[in-house]
Amino acid sequence: MIEQLASATTDIVRAVLDNALVRHKVIANNIANNQVEGYTPLAVKFEEMLRSELQTGGGAATRDKIDSVLRDVQPQIVEVAESAQPYDQSSQLDAQMSEMAKNTLKYESLIRATNQYAAITKLAIGGGNR
Amino acid sequence: MSDFSILDISATGMAVEKLRMHLTAVNMANVNTTQTKAGEVYKPLIALTSPKQATEFDSLLAAGMSSENIPAGVQVDSVVEQNLQPRAVYEPSHPDADSHGFVYYPNINPVNEMLNLVTITRSYEANARAFNAARKMMQAAMEIGS
Numbered sequence: 001m002i003e004q005l006a007s008a009t010t011d012i013v014r015a016v017l018d019n020a021l022v023r024h025k026v027i028a029n030n031i032a033n034n035q036v037e038g039y040t041p042l043a044v045k046f047e048e049m050l051r052s053e054l055q056t057g058g059g060a061a062t063r064d065k066i067d068s069v070l071r072d073v074q075p076q077i078v079e080v081a082e083s084a085q086p087y088d089q090s091s092q093l094d095a096q097m098s099e100m101a102k103n104t105l106k107y108e109s110l111i112r113a114t115n116q117y118a119a120i121t122k123l124a125i126g127g128g129n130r
Numbered sequence: 131m132s133d134f135s136i137l138d139i140s141a142t143g144m145a146v147e148k149l150r151m152h153l154t155a156v157n158m159a160n161v162n163t164t165q166t167k168a169g170e171v172y173k174p175l176i177a178l179t180s181p182k183q184a185t186e187f188d189s190l191l192a193a194g195m196s197s198e199n200i201p202a203g204v205q206v207d208s209v210v211e212q213n214l215q216p217r218a219v220y221e222p223s224h225p226d227a228d229s230h231g232f233v234y235y236p237n238i239n240p241v242n243e244m245l246n247l248v249t250i251t252r253s254y255e256a257n258a259r260a261f262n263a264a265r266k267m268m269q270a271a272m273e274i275g276s
Binding site: 017020021024025026027028029031032033034035036041068077078079095096100101103104107108111112114115118 | 135136139140142143146147150179180181199200201202203204223249253254257259260262263264267268270271273274275276
């Protein structure tokens with residue numbers, strides 16, 4: 001089994017990439033509903049849950065643990081609590097736009113990192129000959 | 131989660147803002163309409179919107195998430211006439227004047243309508259940006275491994 005082709009890194013990156021699409025969906029929904037009276041903005045919880053799950057028990061995360069955590073931890077779409085949004089209706093759009101830019105950049109940088117990772121693996125397969 | 135509904139959400143947003151823009155234009159165009167086909171003074175229109183509910187199929191795709199929170203965009207519930215008190219103007223020679231010489235014009239505030247127009251345009255742009263961002267992300271995903 002080639003370690004690089006099915007490593008924990010690629011699995012985690014894939015989960016985070018999938019989550020970025022869910023987050024984009026939620027942000028797009030908040031933007032689409034920004035003129036709807038009484039709409040409560042939604043948010044996605046994922047990375048923090050992933051981190052805390054991977055850290056429970058302490059010690060280095062084994063392959064089995066990572067597999068089970070990735071299976072169990074799914075993105076949660078939650079309503080943003082009233083107290084957590086001191087913005088009025090108009091500035092909320094700005095917040096969503098910056099959140100969207102952040103999410104897109106994160107997604108693209110992860111894709112780039114994945115490509116680099118694949119390039120390294122390709123180099124290894126080719127025995128260092130380009 | 132690579133379904134294309136990610137683009138549909140922004141599309142619903144743009145469609146709704148377009149309808150709002152349409153209604154604002156109709157209201158502005160009828161600012162001096164004293165008589166509609168129904169024989170009354172024109173009443174400005176407004177769209178009532180609400181978050182769109184995900185279809186059953188979407189819910190199945192998003193298995194594991196709480197069902198009422200699945201984002202599906204925005205929808206127009208209805209287009210209603212605003213119940214504004216008409217503005218009375220004394221014009222005895224006008225064919226639509228009542229027995230006291232008053233003509234009733236719709237009480238449309240052009241400043242409000244212009245303000246609406248700006249808000250709608252910005253909102254539409256925000257949706258278009260979200261659409262483009264999703265497209266960029268999908269294009270980036272197709273570059274993996276190339």
